[in-house]
Amino acid sequence: MADYSPNGDGELQREFVERWRNNAYGCYSSGHKFCREVCPVMQVTRNENHTPTAFHAHIVAMEKGVLSVEDVADDFVHCTQCGACELRCPNTLFTGDFYRHRTRTVDVVKAMRALMVATGNEREGWKLWNERLVEAHNEPVLGDTPVSQEHVRDWAEGLDIPEGGESVLFVDCEAAFYRTSYSRAFALLLQKAGVEFGLMREQWCCGGPAAEMGYADLARKHAEHNVADWRAVGAKRILAPDPHDYIAFTEDYPALFGDDYEFEIVLGVELIAELVRDGRLELTQPVERTVTYHDPCRLNKRKGVHEAPRELLRAIPGLEFKDVDHVTQWSYCSGGGGGLPIEKPEITAEISGRRVARAEGLEVDALISACPWSERPLTEAADGRLEVMDLFELVAVAAGIEVGARP
Amino acid sequence: MSVAFKSAVDDAVVDELRAIIGDDDRVLPNVSSRASRTRVPAPFPVHRWSEFMPDVAVLPVSAEEVSEVVKLANRLRIPVVPRAGGTGLSDGAVPLRGGICVDVKLMNKIHEIDLDDRTVTVGPGINMLKLNEELRPHGVFYPDDPASYPCSLVGGRIGTGGWSLLGSRFGHTRDLVISMQVVLPTGEIAEIGDGGGRKLRKSSTGLTLKQLFTGHQGTLGITTEATLELVPRPELEFAAFFAFDDYMKAHRTTGALTRSGLATLAGVVLFDEWKLRYLRRDDEAYIPQPPWVQAVVAVAMYGTRAEVEPASKVVMELGRADGGKYLGDEISEGDWASRHDRYATPLHGRTKDGQVVPMSWHCEDAALNYSVLPKVREEWHAIVERYIERYGIFDDWGMFCYTNGAYKPWADYLVEIDVGIWEQKLDDENWAGWVACKREIAEVALKHGGSITACHGATREGDAELVPTEMGSAWPVVKRIKRALDPNNIMNPGKQMLDEAYK
Amino acid sequence: MSIFRLGDQKPPEPRRVTDDVVERFAHVYEVEPEKMQTFPQQDLPAWDTHRIVAARWDHLSWMHDHFADDVLVAGLPSETMPEEEEAG
Numbered sequence: 001m002a003d004y005s006p007n008g009d010g011e012l013q014r015e016f017v018e019r020w021r022n023n024a025y026g027c028y029s030s031g032h033k034f035c036r037e038v039c040p041v042m043q044v045t046r047n048e049n050h051t052p053t054a055f056h057a058h059i060v061a062m063e064k065g066v067l068s069v070e071d072v073a074d075d076f077v078h079c080t081q082c083g084a085c086e087l088r089c090p091n092t093l094f095t096g097d098f099y100r101h102r103t104r105t106v107d108v109v110k111a112m113r114a115l116m117v118a119t120g121n122e123r124e125g126w127k128l129w130n131e132r133l134v135e136a137h138n139e140p141v142l143g144d145t146p147v148s149q150e151h152v153r154d155w156a157e158g159l160d161i162p163e164g165g166e167s168v169l170f171v172d173c174e175a176a177f178y179r180t181s182y183s184r185a186f187a188l189l190l191q192k193a194g195v196e197f198g199l200m201r202e203q204w205c206c207g208g209p210a211a212e213m214g215y216a217d218l219a220r221k222h223a224e225h226n227v228a229d230w231r232a233v234g235a236k237r238i239l240a241p242d243p244h245d246y247i248a249f250t251e252d253y254p255a256l257f258g259d260d261y262e263f264e265i266v267l268g269v270e271l272i273a274e275l276v277r278d279g280r281l282e283l284t285q286p287v288e289r290t291v292t293y294h295d296p297c298r299l300n301k302r303k304g305v306h307e308a309p310r311e312l313l314r315a316i317p318g319l320e321f322k323d324v325d326h327v328t329q330w331s332y333c334s335g336g337g338g339g340l341p342i343e344k345p346e347i348t349a350e351i352s353g354r355r356v357a358r359a360e361g362l363e364v365d366a367l368i369s370a371c372p373w374s375e376r377p378l379t380e381a382a383d384g385r386l387e388v389m390d391l392f393e394l395v396a397v398a399a400g401i402e403v404g405a406r407p
Numbered sequence: 408m409s410v411a412f413k414s415a416v417d418d419a420v421v422d423e424l425r426a427i428i429g430d431d432d433r434v435l436p437n438v439s440s441r442a443s444r445t446r447v448p449a450p451f452p453v454h455r456w457s458e459f460m461p462d463v464a465v466l467p468v469s470a471e472e473v474s475e476v477v478k479l480a481n482r483l484r485i486p487v488v489p490r491a492g493g494t495g496l497s498d499g500a501v502p503l504r505g506g507i508c509v510d511v512k513l514m515n516k517i518h519e520i521d522l523d524d525r526t527v528t529v530g531p532g533i534n535m536l537k538l539n540e541e542l543r544p545h546g547v548f549y550p551d552d553p554a555s556y557p558c559s560l561v562g563g564r565i566g567t568g569g570w571s572l573l574g575s576r577f578g579h580t581r582d583l584v585i586s587m588q589v590v591l592p593t594g595e596i597a598e599i600g601d602g603g604g605r606k607l608r609k610s611s612t613g614l615t616l617k618q619l620f621t622g623h624q625g626t627l628g629i630t631t632e633a634t635l636e637l638v639p640r641p642e643l644e645f646a647a648f649f650a651f652d653d654y655m656k657a658h659r660t661t662g663a664l665t666r667s668g669l670a671t672l673a674g675v676v677l678f679d680e681w682k683l684r685y686l687r688r689d690d691e692a693y694i695p696q697p698p699w700v701q702a703v704v705a706v707a708m709y710g711t712r713a714e715v716e717p718a719s720k721v722v723m724e725l726g727r728a729d730g731g732k733y734l735g736d737e738i739s740e741g742d743w744a745s746r747h748d749r750y751a752t753p754l755h756g757r758t759k760d761g762q763v764v765p766m767s768w769h770c771e772d773a774a775l776n777y778s779v780l781p782k783v784r785e786e787w788h789a790i791v792e793r794y795i796e797r798y799g800i801f802d803d804w805g806m807f808c809y810t811n812g813a814y815k816p817w818a819d820y821l822v823e824i825d826v827g828i829w830e831q832k833l834d835d836e837n838w839a840g841w842v843a844c845k846r847e848i849a850e851v852a853l854k855h856g857g858s859i860t861a862c863h864g865a866t867r868e869g870d871a872e873l874v875p876t877e878m879g880s881a882w883p884v885v886k887r888i889k890r891a892l893d894p895n896n897i898m899n900p901g902k903q904m905l906d907e908a909y910k
Numbered sequence: 911m912s913i914f915r916l917g918d919q920k921p922p923e924p925r926r927v928t929d930d931v932v933e934r935f936a937h938v939y940e941v942e943p944e945k946m947q948t949f950p951q952q953d954l955p956a957w958d959t960h961r962i963v964a965a966r967w968d969h970l971s972w973m974h975d976h977f978a979d980d981v982l983v984a985g986l987p988s989e990t991m992p993e994e995e996e997a998g
Contacts, residue, residue: 029767029830031448032750033494033558037534046512054443061442066456068408071439087965091752097962098689099754099941100951250914265914274911304961327972644978650990691939694931696990709978723984735988740981744970762948
């Protein structure tokens with residue numbers, strides 16, 4: 001086993017420190033920790049080791065020979081990559097645009113996890129998960145549909161969606177194999193509004209989760225495959241209803257391919273909101289329910305998308321919508337991201353438990369989210385006391401659509 | 408990696424701690440846990456990081472656990488360093504001799520909200536912003552509002568004797584804490600207040616101890632619970648910013664405002680010429696301001712509409728009576744709102760050739776009287792200029808003066824000079840230079856009848872050596888108290904020259 | 911609805927405001943890029959700049975609301991800046 005201490009054969013660690021040094025000092029030199037109380041993991045563990053501050057400080061410590069990658073590996077597991085910290089950080093919020101230099105905790109955590117993989121400090125759960133991803137080309141999500149390319153389109157049964165075309169719908173793994181009501185609802189909404197779209201030939205996972213867990217090469221392979229498939233089926237535009245995929249296609253893929261990336265990426269919730277606004281999709285069925293909305297981290301914090309979902313909720317006739325503003329929700333999370341449910345399911349359960357408790361406190365009968373990855377932990381935490389629905393599923397009801405699949 | 412223990416902590420001690428805490432996840436002897444509980448935002452000799460690490464961290468959930476840990480520390484003569492948020496601007500939470508870091512963040516519950524007797528009782532690990540989110544539905548708030556408001560914790564506010572931006576209206580930490588439960592340096596659990604029951608504000612029975620236990624910098628014990636004031640939530644906030652072509656006009660206007668007798672005045676802030684120059688580099692409010700703008704005075708008020716609205720007209724008159732020009736609604740509103748998370752941004756650092764580099768932030772917080780503010784400003788800038796010339800890794804970010812008297816806007820001022828330090832370039836030589844600069848700055852404050860620190864604490868090199876001087880004839884009393892309460896010198900030892908109590 | 915196109919993410923060319931400050935997007939100040947040789951800038955696509963600016967205003971507004979039910983301002987224009995130069 002090679003010695004990864006910085007004073008030994010620590011080449012990989014040295015390179016890592018050099019690459020991330022400026023990010024590290026950007027945070028370390030301030031030390032002010034405004035991130036701490038918005039971090040969903042910190043709210044639960046209260047352990048300073050799990051703070052974005054520590055994530056950056058650890059890199060400075062590695063530079064100074066105080067810590068090495070195996071000392072910090074467990075700390076870096078404790079992150080959902082929700083992006084609250086890096087947005088809330090005054091180095092982003094007040095001056096990130098001024099200096100063109102912002103806090104990038106998500107990238108730092110991803111990169112450290114990749115270093116962990118490269119230096120023999122992998123986590124067992126993530127290792128197993130990504131081995132199965134290699135085999136099946138999709139996330140090994142637990143569900144009724146077996147995860148494999150053979151079944152990747154089972155969710156679309158009876159919908160007559162063609163293969164290929166200028167607009168291609170990308171269906172998230174969790175939605176393809178587990179929460180199929182999500183993907184069916186979205187597809188049926190598009191069809192009702194007369195939007196033409198097709199599916200990929202061979203849809204692999206976007207590669208985002210692999211990258212989040214530190215499997216950068218695997219993520220690249222997936223990106224290359226998907227882009228080649230898009231080109232092969234004539235796609236100019238990718239419709240991405242799932243926020244995780246939207247981030248992969250608007251951030252990860254451009255970073256991999258540079259200028260050789262010609263696709264338009266359309267965010268699902270913004271498309272549906274526009275269709276309703278333009279009258280191409282009519283919401284005529286009243287929905288007499290009282291709901292609140294969960295701002296998914298990867299929409300609200302990571303991409304600044306919080307208006308379109310609310311516009312849709314307000315357009316649903318009969319709906320009583322008790323809102324919690326999107327800035328308060330910077331500190332909310334389902335705990336489902338960043339591979340956390342695989343390695344630390346008890347922390348995910350606590351995070352989602354608290355999110356559901358907040359919704360329950362508003363006396364609503366449903367919590368509406370806009371991210372399928374959040375809906376599994378939130379549903380588990382709700383334990384039947386509250387319904388957890390996806391926004392597309394709710395809009396489909398209001399549009400008079402029979403979705404016909406397990407929610 | 409392994410970093411040797413500095414104190415009598417060893418594997419046997421860690422086992423004893425595990426037995427006390429009963430949960431191995433809350434006893435952390437591993438090196439990344441220790442490294443994460445070393446520095447605070449104050450300038451830090453990063454090149455000597457391992458010298459300041461605790462030997463082990465514990466995350467207690469009850470006063471009983473804290474008490475047992477402290478008793479063990481006494482038995483074995485192991486230093487104990489309490490740490491709440493670790494967001495302090497002096498070195499109160501930085502271990503000097505290894506030992507046990509008692510990290511109170513898990514003690515963050517709201518134990519009770521009493522709307523009749525107007526108190527909220529909390530653990531020391533709760534943050535004020537999070538507390539206020541829970542208090543809001545009841546129409547009350549806890550207005551302890553430092554620049555670290557979104558991240559500092561109640562325990563640390565008590566330990567440092569914190570200052571609040573809104574102190575002239577609502578009081579500072581010391582005024583807002585009614586009583587507390589403290590684990591004394593010998594491990595007993597004591598209820599400390601003004602006298603009387605937990606929710607009583609003012610008494611003359613026995614000896615009044617509350618003052619002593621706010622601002623001790625963790626040297627007299629560990630707060631494990633606190634009962635706090637519930638203040639009516641303000642109906643209205645008013646803020647106004649005024650620009651001046653001359654510092655003395657701004658200084659006079661500050662005096663006029665603070666002596667106005669307006670009861671809803673929450674704070675007045677005076678920005679000097681160097682601060683304006685610094686703000687012009689990178690603050691959108693100031694970038695386009697004309698060159699004649701040399702100083703600024705900011706004012707804020709909070710209260711009922713019936714009081715604030717008429718008072719705001721008086722403020723506008725006073726603000727403009729001596730050449731002050733209103734900076735406009737957008738700046739007044741926007742800049743005031745940003746004051747609640749006003750720690751310095753590293754990239755505001757500039758090298759001598761104007762290059763942007765991340766600098767860590769020294770925030771001076773002397774307490775001084777109105778009459779000496781202009782002179783102190785001249786002397787301080789001259790000092791910093793000399794050190795910039797000599798060492799090249801510092802940067803002068805200008806000065807603020809803030810109202811410092813609880814409920815008394817006319818009283819004294821927290822005087823801040825902000826100095827950037829290019830941390831990546833720190834070595835023993837320029838660190839020693841920094842300490843010398845710090846000491847010179849503190850000496851000026853003392854020379855002018857002030858205090859080294861309004862709220863951060865004089866716990867670090869450059870300040871601590873001067874504590875006996877500042878205390879003067881009170882110093883022997885301070886030493887006797889410290890020795891009486893902490894006979895084994897285990898509670899945050901080495902801070903504020905209190906080791907002298909044991910000589 | 912915003913459609914993401916990589917080509918649209920490139921920031922516009924800077925226009926000088928002062929010796930130290932430039933402007934690319936309307937009313938969004940940036941540091942003079944020459945000053946970031948020692949500590950290089952990051953690649954910040956247009957969507958990210960806009961996200962940060964919007965989030966900042968939202969945060970400040972949230973902070974006001976956190977402390978008081980309402981905010982009063984003097985209701986007067988800036989007395990330091992000529993009319994036409996006031997930031998929008």
